[in-house]
Amino acid sequence: MTTTRIGLRQRLGPAREFLRGHQSLSITFGMAIAAVVLPLIVLIPPFNGFGTQKDFVGGFADAGVFVLLAIGLNVVVGLAGLLDLGYAAFFAIGAYTMAYGASGYSGLDTPFWIMIVVGAFVAAVFGLLLGAPTLRLRGDYLAIVTLGFGEIVPLVFLNADTYTNGTNGITGIAQPSLYGLAGINGFGFTNPWPYYITVLLIITIATMLVYRLQDSRLGRAWVALREDELAAASMGINTVSTKLLAFAIGASTAGLAGVFYSAKLASITPQQFEFQVSFTALAMVVLGGMGNTWGVILGAFIVYEIQSQGLHQLDAFAKSLHAPPISLGPITLDLSTINFINYQYLLFGLALVLMMLLRPEGLFPSRRRREELHEAAADVEATAEVISQA
Amino acid sequence: MTASPASQSPPAAGVSSGSPIVAGEAILQARRITKQFGGLVAVREVDFDVPAGAIVSLIGPNGAGKTTFFNVIAGLTDPTGGVIDFLGERMVARPVRAWAEPIFWFVLPLPVALLAAIAFGVGAATVGEVVGLVAIGLLVSSLLVAVVRPPGYVHLLRRVGIFRSARPHEIIALGIGRTFQNIRLFQNMTALENVIVGMHTRTRAGLLDAALRLPRHMAEEKESREKARGWLRYVGLRGRDDELARNLPYGDQRRLEIARALASQPKLLLLDEPTAGMNPSETTQMTGLFEQIRSELGITVLLIEHDMRVVMGVSDRVTVLDHGEKIAEGAPDVVRADPRVIEAYLGKGAA
Numbered sequence: 001m002t003t004t005r006i007g008l009r010q011r012l013g014p015a016r017e018f019l020r021g022h023q024s025l026s027i028t029f030g031m032a033i034a035a036v037v038l039p040l041i042v043l044i045p046p047f048n049g050f051g052t053q054k055d056f057v058g059g060f061a062d063a064g065v066f067v068l069l070a071i072g073l074n075v076v077v078g079l080a081g082l083l084d085l086g087y088a089a090f091f092a093i094g095a096y097t098m099a100y101g102a103s104g105y106s107g108l109d110t111p112f113w114i115m116i117v118v119g120a121f122v123a124a125v126f127g128l129l130l131g132a133p134t135l136r137l138r139g140d141y142l143a144i145v146t147l148g149f150g151e152i153v154p155l156v157f158l159n160a161d162t163y164t165n166g167t168n169g170i171t172g173i174a175q176p177s178l179y180g181l182a183g184i185n186g187f188g189f190t191n192p193w194p195y196y197i198t199v200l201l202i203i204t205i206a207t208m209l210v211y212r213l214q215d216s217r218l219g220r221a222w223v224a225l226r227e228d229e230l231a232a233a234s235m236g237i238n239t240v241s242t243k244l245l246a247f248a249i250g251a252s253t254a255g256l257a258g259v260f261y262s263a264k265l266a267s268i269t270p271q272q273f274e275f276q277v278s279f280t281a282l283a284m285v286v287l288g289g290m291g292n293t294w295g296v297i298l299g300a301f302i303v304y305e306i307q308s309q310g311l312h313q314l315d316a317f318a319k320s321l322h323a324p325p326i327s328l329g330p331i332t333l334d335l336s337t338i339n340f341i342n343y344q345y346l347l348f349g350l351a352l353v354l355m356m357l358l359r360p361e362g363l364f365p366s367r368r369r370r371e372e373l374h375e376a377a378a379d380v381e382a383t384a385e386v387i388s389q390a
Numbered sequence: 391m392t393a394s395p396a397s398q399s400p401p402a403a404g405v406s407s408g409s410p411i412v413a414g415e416a417i418l419q420a421r422r423i424t425k426q427f428g429g430l431v432a433v434r435e436v437d438f439d440v441p442a443g444a445i446v447s448l449i450g451p452n453g454a455g456k457t458t459f460f461n462v463i464a465g466l467t468d469p470t471g472g473v474i475d476f477l478g479e480r481m482v483a484r485p486v487r488a489w490a491e492p493i494f495w496f497v498l499p500l501p502v503a504l505l506a507a508i509a510f511g512v513g514a515a516t517v518g519e520v521v522g523l524v525a526i527g528l529l530v531s532s533l534l535v536a537v538v539r540p541p542g543y544v545h546l547l548r549r550v551g552i553f554r555s556a557r558p559h560e561i562i563a564l565g566i567g568r569t570f571q572n573i574r575l576f577q578n579m580t581a582l583e584n585v586i587v588g589m590h591t592r593t594r595a596g597l598l599d600a601a602l603r604l605p606r607h608m609a610e611e612k613e614s615r616e617k618a619r620g621w622l623r624y625v626g627l628r629g630r631d632d633e634l635a636r637n638l639p640y641g642d643q644r645r646l647e648i649a650r651a652l653a654s655q656p657k658l659l660l661l662d663e664p665t666a667g668m669n670p671s672e673t674t675q676m677t678g679l680f681e682q683i684r685s686e687l688g689i690t691v692l693l694i695e696h697d698m699r700v701v702m703g704v705s706d707r708v709t710v711l712d713h714g715e716k717i718a719e720g721a722p723d724v725v726r727a728d729p730r731v732i733e734a735y736l737g738k739g740a741a
């Protein structure tokens with residue numbers, strides 16, 4: 001066991017070195033491969049029955065929004081160790097910024113490409129506003145305050161109906177336009193490809209930036225803060241401003257995702273930004289592997305696809321079985337009538353509980369987290385390595 | 391155990407010599423430091439000097455107020471009274487913001503000036519004259535407050551929160567590095583990363599530098615790595631750069647903590663019981679390292695220690711606290727013979 005591990009590591013050594021040395025290049029390359037491969041999934045047997053390629057690509061573009069949310073939340077939770085339960089608030093702020101900037105409701109028509117920057121900026125400002133008074137709190141207290149903020153923001157959008165059109169939300173949000181560049185005149189409901197490409201580009205850039213920050217003075221400061229706040233302060237890290245920066249960066253990513261989301265849907269309502277979104281994003285980060293950006297991206301993608309596609313297909317599959325109802329005393333279990341989508345949060349909870357029991361570091365953990373959570377296992381492994389070297 | 395540190399040479403990029411420090415002159419001056427917790431006086435009017443280039447120890451029986459005093463110097467607690475100067479810089483009771491104190495000069499005499507103006511202005515005075523009187527009164531009295539600083543002024547500003555101690559991250563920027571009694575490394579970071587974090591105050595690359603990989607970030611990263619390796623070797627940790635801090639043996643963790651503190655290029659190093667839990671041979675090696683840090687790097691060392699052998703062996707000067715008061719100070723031999731010290735440690739009969 002141990003020897004094969006070392007052998008594999010040695011064989012992959014040069015490749016690892018190369019990837020580490022050319023991070024941005026390898027991220028771009030990886031994303032490009034994903035961009036080409038993902039739409040081809042429609043050719044593979046079980047999936048070809050689920051929809052057309054356009055359906056799939058549109059779904060992937062939506063998944064991209066959640067991937068972005070997970071990347072941003074990972075900076076706050078995974079790197080800086082600040083538990084944020086109200087992350088959807090910044091998502092909502094970004095989405096409404098887009099809705100005000102370019103829709104029939106406000107009468108403005110700012111180009112999407114400018115709104116992306118504006119939305120990220122506005123969300124970051126709100127991140128600072130929320131963070132400045134609350135980041136002195138630690139752990140659970142911070143979680144409660146952010147939870148409150150996450151509840152307040154959609155409620156404000158819901159009840160300030162003079163400005164936000166209340167429950168009906170804002171409709172007629174402008175689609176992005178390339179002004180005829182590259183032969184594309186506009187992004188439309190019938191053509192999800194431009195959205196797909198755009199969201200992949202945004203994810204690529206965001207991933208690159210996060211990786212760069214992670215290996216910088218700032219990234220180390222975040223990790224140090226997460227590890228031991230007092231020691232970090234004694235090493236000269238300004239705890240308040242460093243945490244604020246993490247918070248603002250996370251918020252701006254969510255804002256950016258919000259802008260894209262509302263442009264793609266063309267209409268938004270406050271109900272789309274309730275606690276479930278924060279919770280889902282957090283579950284994505286935890287399942288994917290806190291602190292590891294690649295893992296979090298994969299985690300978000302998998303969770304989103306299960307939520308939006310997998311459960312539907314499970315429903316259809318269960319119906320297609322035509323299994324006879326099973327009677328268990330007072331309960332009758334009829335597979336064909338079970339609506340799995342109604343149980344999605346139950347399934348989510350189960351998945352999280354199982355995860356915490358079996359693999360608390362997530363599916364694709366960062367090295368640090370793995371060490372942290374598998375102390376005993378690491379000790380055993382280290383001993384084994386020493387023995388094998390002797 | 392790794393090779394003896396005595397054979398190592400200091401890293402090429404050692405301590406920057408900012409302001410020239412004259413040996414023997416007090417680098418840290420504490421005056422009448424008092425710390426009260428409710429009715430309990432943990433530290434009472436302690437005067438304490440750390441001469442530059444010395445190894446100074448602070449000792450005392452349990453509950454003597456050592457840790458409280460140490461926390462005051464390290465910026466973890468605000469003292470109730472007294473001041474501390476470090477290299478001419480005030481560390482305690484300094485304004486939180488540069489503009490906060492001047493505002494106070496105006497706020498403080500405002501009621502007095504108002505009353506005076508109204509008193510003088512009663513009669514035929516117009517509104518303009520009253521306003522003028524208030525303005526003049528305010529100007530004069532605020533100047534008076536600023537220059538004279540009436541009794542209780544500093545105390546009041548402290549109570550209001552305009553004056554407070556330098557915070558830990560400011561203290562290390564001033565040039566005071568520290569270690570912790572119960573080791574507080576960043577457990578899941580490598581030894582090298584731990585030391586690089588120690589350089590936080592001496593590096594400048596920010597968000598944009600890192601995001602765009604600007605030359606400043608690249609140069610700093612490279613330099614930090616090299617320097618950090620140098621510091622690890624200096625304290626005697628060779629070939630353990632990429633080991634996680636948690637996986638290091640106890641003694642090496644202590645060394646790593648010292649390397650991390652040294653990386654901030656301190657002028658004064660605070661060591662909180664650095665040999666706690668070590669066996670005699672490890673302790674000897676450790677005290678050797680303190681000597682080396684003092685003589686080679688010119689860093690002043692302040693030790694808080696329980697182990698009498700360490701204290702008496704390595705210190706130039708020992709200060710003894712008991713019940714929050716300074717009971718003796720001087721060369722180790724003198725302090726050792728002091729009847730009050732013997733009494734404090736062993737009880738009245740022994741003295």
